[in-house]
Amino acid sequence: MNDTPLEVLVQRLDLDLPLPSYAHPGDAGADLVTTVDVTLAPGERAMVPTGVAIALPEGFVALVHPRSGLAARHGLSIVNTPGTVDAGYRGEIKVMLINHDPREPIELRRGDRIAQLVIQRFERAAFVDVEALPESVRGDGGYGSTGGFRSTESNNEQE
Numbered sequence: 345m346n347d348t349p350l351e352v353l354v355q356r357l358d359l360d361l362p363l364p365s366y367a368h369p370g371d372a373g374a375d376l377v378t379t380v381d382v383t384l385a386p387g388e389r390a391m392v393p394t395g396v397a398i399a400l401p402e403g404f405v406a407l408v409h410p411r412s413g414l415a416a417r418h419g420l421s422i423v424n425t426p427g428t429v430d431a432g433y434r435g436e437i438k439v440m441l442i443n444h445d446p447r448e449p450i451e452l453r454r455g456d457r458i459a460q461l462v463i464q465r466f467e468r469a470a471f472v473d474v475e476a477l478p479e480s481v482r483g484d485g486g487y488g489s490t491g492g493f494r495s496t497e498s499n500n501e502q503e
């Protein structure tokens with residue numbers, strides 16, 4: 345891993361709240377907080393503001409990922425996980441939270457860490473229109489073609 349961090353400009357739209365921050369050295373995700381109190385009923389979703397806008401360098405994307413602890417403990421996730429923040433986006437980063445718990449509401453307080461931002465390089469593709477694709481070993485097998493949980497399981501109706 346490159347030791348020099350990538351410089352990302354952050355505009356704090358709420359100066360009482362912190363910049364995105366990594367909990368440990370080497371972490372991939374920098375935590376984002378909510379600027380508002382919000383309660384999510386079971387099954388409910390909400391677009392939650394984080395109080396930050398960023399300017400990514402060209403060729404980078406920021407992905408908004410759920411936090412696994414909140415998912416495991418409370419069933420909190422993100423509807424469009426991972427959310428995609430484009431390099432050209434200058435608006436506030438928002439997180440489309442969802443409460444997957446069937447029974448318990450989730451109460452979030454302003455300043456709570458609700459999601460994490462992972463910054464990555466990406467490739468831009470030139471999409472080339474062709475009539476046929478090169479062959480591959482997998483071919484068009486998918487959607488469980490290799491079996492289920494155990495590799496011994498029968499995997500399709502042809503067997």
Ligand SMILES: O=c1ccn([C@H]2C[C@H](O)[C@@H](COP(=O)(O)OP(=O)(O)OP(=O)(O)O)O2)c(=O)[nH]1
Binds near residue numbers: 430
């Ligand atoms: O979790 C997210 C996902 C997206 N965005 C912002 C940044 C992103 O650059 C913009 C557009 O996101 P996306 O391309 O995923 O949404 P879309 O429905 O395709 O909207 P658009 O037509 O604006 O591209 O919304 C967020 O703040 N949080």
Ligand SMILES: [Mg+2]
């Ligand atoms: Mg889009």
